[in-house]
Amino acid sequence: MQIEGSVISWVVPVPLTPRRVAAQVDAALADTRVVLINGARQTGKSTLVRIVAGDRLAAWRDLDRERDRNAALADPTGFVDSMDLLAIDEIQRVPDLLLAIKVSVDEDPRPGRYLLTGSSRLFGMIAAPDALPGRMETVELWPFSQGEMDGQPDGFVDAVFASGPELRHRSAVTRADYAARIVRGGLPEAVTREDPRRRQRFLDAYVQALVDRDVRQLSDIQHKGELRKLVRLLAGRSSTVIAANALESTLGLSRPTVARYLRVLEEIFLIKRIPGWSRNLGTRTTAAPKLIFVDSGIASNEISVEARSLLRPGAPFGPLLESFVISELARQLTWSRQRADLYHYRDQKQYEVDAVLENRSGQVVGIEVKAASTVRSDDFRGLRRLADRLGDDFVAGVVLYTGDSTLPFGDKMRAMPVSALWQVEAP
Incomplete structure (x- = not known):
């Protein structure tokens, strides 16, 4: 310029x-x-x-x-x-x-x-x-989507509402590929850095600049060290339900202070909180939200995981993959023709669904995320509960997994490769 x-x-x-x-x-x-x-x-x-x-x-x-x-x-x-x-x-x-x-x-x-x-x-x-x-x-405007980077259509949201359980997809993307995508993230500057160490340096400086500059512009933050610690703590709990009172003792800060810090991190687009879903409109705002990072590369860098280490037993591949999928869905909802809102589902009997998409007609698609390359019937437990509650308004239940093909698991239930998110075309 x-x-x-x-x-x-x-x-x-x-x-x-x-x-x-x-x-x-x-x-x-x-x-x-x-x-x-x-x-x-x-x-x-x-x-x-x-x-x-x-x-x-x-x-x-x-x-x-x-x-x-x-x-x-x-x-x-x-x-x-x-x-x-x-x-x-x-x-x-x-x-x-x-x-x-x-x-x-x-x-x-x-x-x-x-x-x-x-x-x-x-x-x-x-x-x-x-x-x-x-x-x-x-x-x-979010960081790059996978489809934007790959020149793929990014049409899953529109396609699943249009086709429901009839949607099909095969994939050649491997678990190692998914791990590499998670760690890379979508910030344009990070994407151009092929050397992982150079990308890590950029992401370190990026988050520190947000804390030093943007947070200061928005709020009177007295404990920047604790705020930096909070970012790392949240990265380790990505895609989980987060409440301010659960972080008090770990950070040594009051509940109102932690709540204010969470609000500021969301206002600068570092994190996003996904509200809980309910057909009772009055309960949506009271259900505890699930937290994801806007960019999976930042979350991975904050907990010091690389693509190779993410595949080892005990690594946080599952939570990071779930956060990655939910952030891709959130990106698509900014341009999809289907006007839908993004929630998660969790009820008192501990039935859970990772992502719930509800359009303006009240139709719902439920999405579970599994880091495994195989899927079991029990992985649809929460989706079946949601389907029972919704009846005809339930369009489809999809378990996104790291395998290569679409598999049927009963009425309106399908397992589908994660890459369907960006490789499927909108109708």
Whole structure:
């Protein structure tokens, strides 16, 4: 990128990895005044702006630069003044700009006025004014999906709702391949580093920078050492149900402090909490959430596992594979035609389902994840419980495993290779 005054011109590196949500951003600019691309740092938000905006982009403001930040603080109205599409990077650095943008788009309601990027959940921030209801569309950008990296269709969510138990898939992906994918993760900078030691150094620095910079911007954290310890602790408990009171004694911090730290880590897109599912809407928010890392490479690095060691007996291959699968599902839900929400299921009798997808019609797909290359009937225990509860609303129960073929396990129940997530095409 080259910047001349306030006008941006791009020197385009090749090749660029196409992003699934690019079409969604482009469509939003056609009918919405403000579009926000929100996601973790270094997931490619600026590159996506470059691709989508193209020749429409009049100017670029980067609030990570001190000069731009100072100008925004001194004169918010002048800072956002633009007749054409204006891109503002890292909007969370000066959240009061949202008020100036609100005034501007109310006076001139043309679509495609502002394209913002952010590395924290804006409206989870205490300092962010709730200024843009009805004026802004938010598009969430995750690290690369497996399909984006492989040039595969990433169509599992749409395909399983359309085909249910009739969906079939064969795979040549091995357990060693899955382990390598988990450890690599999907952050663009990490993916380009083939040397594992260089990737580890990048991931170490990445997490430390989040703690030192982004967390400080969002919250008054007094114990950064304990926060760093919490990140490692959570990586070791990835894809488990996490409650703040279970971490108090280990960290030596109060329950409210641990809860605040968890909230901040989610706001900077380091972790994601998956709510518990229930048909009773009032219980969804009270069921304990399951925690995953947004990037499996970060989780693997935090507990110091490499691809080879992940395959040894006693290694945390199962929990990391489950977190990897759930994060791939979450990515797909940002672009799938099927509008669905992601939950996990756990009832008082200890029946569990790793991931529950429910669409707007109340249809449900249940997904279990197994690190084994063989599947047993008992692996469908939670899925059968879910099917009994739902009746005709239950579309399919799928056990994703590290084997190579699709196997039937009764009415609406199938075992299927994990790679179906990115290798299956949407209908």
